[in-house]
Amino acid sequence: MPELPEVDTVVRTIAPHIVGRRILAADFNSRFVTPGDRDALAACLGGRLMTGVRRHGKFILIGLAEPGGLLTIHLGMTGKLLHDAERNAYTHGYFALDHGALVYEDIRQFGRIEYSDGQNPRVALLGPDAMAIGAQEFASRLRARDTKLKPLLLNQAFVAGLGNIYVDEILFRARLHPLTAASRVTARRAVEMHAIMGQILLESIEQGGSSISDYVDGDGRKGSFQDRHRVYGRAGESCYDCGVAIERIVVAQRGTHICPRCQKKPSSRRA
DNA sequence: ATCTATTCCTGGCTGC
DNA sequence: TGCAGCCAGGAATAGA
Numbered sequence: 001m002p003e004l005p006e007v008d009t010v011v012r013t014i015a016p017h018i019v020g021r022r023i024l025a026a027d028f029n030s031r032f033v034t035p036g037d038r039d040a041l042a043a044c045l046g047g048r049l050m051t052g053v054r055r056h057g058k059f060i061l062i063g064l065a066e067p068g069g070l071l072t073i074h075l076g077m078t079g080k081l082l083h084d085a086e087r088n089a090y091t092h093g094y095f096a097l098d099h100g101a102l103v104y105e106d107i108r109q110f111g112r113i114e115y116s117d118g119q120n121p122r123v124a125l126l127g128p129d130a131m132a133i134g135a136q137e138f139a140s141r142l143r144a145r146d147t148k149l150k151p152l153l154l155n156q157a158f159v160a161g162l163g164n165i166y167v168d169e170i171l172f173r174a175r176l177h178p179l180t181a182a183s184r185v186t187a188r189r190a191v192e193m194h195a196i197m198g199q200i201l202l203e204s205i206e207q208g209g210s211s212i213s214d215y216v217d218g219d220g221r222k223g224s225f226q227d228r229h230r231v232y233g234r235a236g237e238s239c240y241d242c243g244v245a246i247e248r249i250v251v252a253q254r255g256t257h258i259c260p261r262c263q264k265k266p267s268s269r270r271a
Numbered sequence: 272a273t274c275t276a277t278t279c280c281t282g283g284c285t286g287c
Numbered sequence: 288t289g290c291a292g293c294c295a296g297g298a299a300t301a302g303a
Binding site for chain 1: 272273274283
């Protein structure tokens with residue numbers, strides 16, 4: 001599942017192959033594009049220059065020129081953005097460039113390709129990027145919310161970029177249970193959580209992300225951070241810190257991995 | 272404001 | 288071995 005480190009890796013690996021290149025022609029599977037007219041979109045993209053590529057949260061933003069515009073790509077669960085890949089049964093977007101091609105593949109088809117003249121409206125709704133938010137801002141925003149840590153950290157309007165894997169890993173290393181009320185986290189612990197979040201994301205970026213199901217970067221290469229997961233996908237295995245079996249519970253309809261000893265369930269508040 | 276359930280989709284797994 | 292049935296899960300959506 002592409003989350004912030006995986007999307008960051010994709011952006012870095014495709015950038016040298018697309019920035020400064022021109023789109024000669026494009027074609028899409030209509031269910032992937034917004035606005036929904038794939039032929040109109042393809043026609044409007046033809047001939048345009050790609051001036052840059054960056055990331056906000058899990059969204060990939062490709063700047064266009066002549067005329068200006070923005071191509072926004074979200075990889076969903078199984079999306080891949082590759083340069084110079086052959087078409088296959090899962091190819092849903094294809095950009096022929098003046099040198100090579102940019103290819104979008106997606107098995108489960110939860111991804112999206114969007115075009116806007118100005119800012120993308122979905123991106124406008126995102127919170128600060130998880131790699132850019134400051135400690136104090138993170139702590140104050142967190143403590144102001146009346147919800148549990150797991151759904152809050154997954155909420156892209158709160159902080160953009162975290163998904164199920166990294167939320168579980170952050171909460172484990174912060175020794176916080178996913179059902180802990182955000183408002184009951186002390187300022188000091190919230191600042192600690194912010195530092196842990198940055199460390200984990202950076203470490204994963206350095207490892208090329210986590211390849212759990214079929215994630216690969218723009219070169220088609222897998223990441224290796226999955227080998228460093230301490231709780232995600234380790235249900236039944238021993239906690240590296242205390243030896244107790246990692247548990248899988250469900251929080252906010254999400255599979256959630258915890259060490260029941262290292263992450264104590266918050267005591268229910270009594271009147 | 273927050274929570275829950277539902278929808279999208281398909282490879283991979285379980286169980287018979 | 289084969290096949291039906293279930294599941295994961297990012298994000299939007301509706302309804303409570």
